[in-house]
Amino acid sequence: SQKIEQNSEALNIQEGKTATLTCNYTNYSPAYLQWYRQDPGRGPVFLLLIRENEKEKRKERLKVTFDTTLKQSLFHITASQPADSATYLCALDIMGFNKFYFGSGTKLNVKP
Amino acid sequence: GAGVSQSPSNKVTEKGKDVELRCDPISGHTALYWYRQSLGQGLEFLIYFQGNSAPDKSGLPSDRFSAERTGGSVSTLTIQRTQQEDSAVYLCASSLGSGNQPQHFGDGTRLSIL
Numbered sequence: 001s002q003k004i005e006q007n008s009e010a011l012n013i014q015e016g017k018t019a020t021l022t023c024n025y026t027n028y029s030p031a032y033l034q035w036y037r038q039d040p041g042r043g044p045v046f047l048l049l050i051r052e053n054e055k056e057k058r059k060e061r062l063k064v065t066f067d068t069t070l071k072q073s074l075f076h077i078t079a080s081q082p083a084d085s086a087t088y089l090c091a092l093d094i095m096g097f098n099k100f101y102f103g104s105g106t107k108l109n110v111k112p
Numbered sequence: 113g114a115g116v117s118q119s120p121s122n123k124v125t126e127k128g129k130d131v132e133l134r135c136d137p138i139s140g141h142t143a144l145y146w147y148r149q150s151l152g153q154g155l156e157f158l159i160y161f162q163g164n165s166a167p168d169k170s171g172l173p174s175d176r177f178s179a180e181r182t183g184g185s186v187s188t189l190t191i192q193r194t195q196q197e198d199s200a201v202y203l204c205a206s207s208l209g210s211g212n213q214p215q216h217f218g219d220g221t222r223l224s225i226l
Contacts, residue, residue, distance in 0.1 A: 004154075032212050043116070043203050043217030044155070051212065089154060091215075098143060099168060100215070104154035 003027070004092060006103035013080060014111055021075040021106045023090035029068045030092035035075050038087045038105065047088075048075075080110045114138070118204050118218035126226050127196060133189040133221045137206030144181055145205045145215060146189050155203060161187065162209055191223075199225045 003026040013019050023033070031052055036044035050057045050066045050073065057064045063076040077084050087105040094101065117136040125131055137144050142163045147155040157171040161181040172178070176194075181187040191198055201222050205215035 006154075034214065036215075041219070043205070043219045044215075046214035046216070049212060049214065091155075098162065098209070099157060099160055099170075100145070100155075101157065102147070102155035104152075 004090065004101055004103040006088075006090060006106045008104060008106070010107040010109055012109045012111065015081060017080055019077040019080045019084065019108055019110070021088050021108065023073040023075070023103055025071050025092055028094050029071065030094055032093040033064075033066055033073050034091045034093070034100075035062075035064055035073075036089045036091060038089055044089055077108075080108075082110045082112050084108060085110050116204055116206055116216050116218035118202075118221050120221055121219065122222045122224075124224045124226065125194060128193055130190065130192045131194055131223065133191075133202050133204075133223070135187045135189070135204030135206075135218060137185065137187070137204070138216055139185075140208075141206035141216070142184070142209040143207045143213075144187050145207075146179055146187070147203045147205065149201045149203055149220070151200075158189070158202075194223075194225045196225045199223055 005024045034049045035047045037047055038044040048059055048064045050064045061078045065074045087107045089105040090103045091100045119134045144161040146158040149155050159179045160168040176192045179189045201220040203220040205217045207213040207215045
């Protein structure tokens with residue numbers, strides 16, 4: 001079965017630094033990989049999507065990379081702000097079947 | 113327009129009772145998903161509806177769980193004879209219906225089984 005691993009330990013960084021979060025997966029390579037942000041007591045909010053044939057995607061201060069050889073996606077937030085503090089989840093759509101597997105998320109704490 | 117709406121936001125019930133959770137997706141979204149999230153965990157896929165196709169029920173943990181989607185819009189997740197391990201947040205999401213589309217989530221129903 002597909003396994004998705006995100007660092008369960010919280011990531012603590014200083015405001016202004018770049019935060020890098022990791023999503024590793026096993027077995028099948030996903031057709032699409034999505035990143036979401038989740039705040040306490042709220043549902044996840046979509047941030048970025050990257051396709052299997054794309055290596056990098058950017059949106060404002062966010063950047064996602066996708067390495068199908070390493071079976072890994074990296075999610076970067078540059079010039080981080082305390083408002084970026086949240087849990088970040090990756091989600092994989094295996095073979096484009098529209099069935100998503102989510103990682104358990106990594107909590108990011110940005111300190112002022 | 114309105115986002116995905118879920119009700120109730122909180123539900124406390126006794127073990128053995130049946131519960132119904134409701135999801136109103138975004139208008140025009142053909143795909144609808146139910147997930148379960150236990151404390152500190154990721155989202156566990158439960159069921160997926162796409163248009164008029166037969167739903168993908170492969171994530172339902174037992175036959176006590178069932179879901180319907182009437183008229184391609186509102187969905188109801190039913191848990192019969194609830195158990196304490198059913199306690200979790202149940203999240204609903206809708207999308208335009210393919211893997212390259214973002215999912216729009218409601219804020220979930222927090223279910224507590226006493």
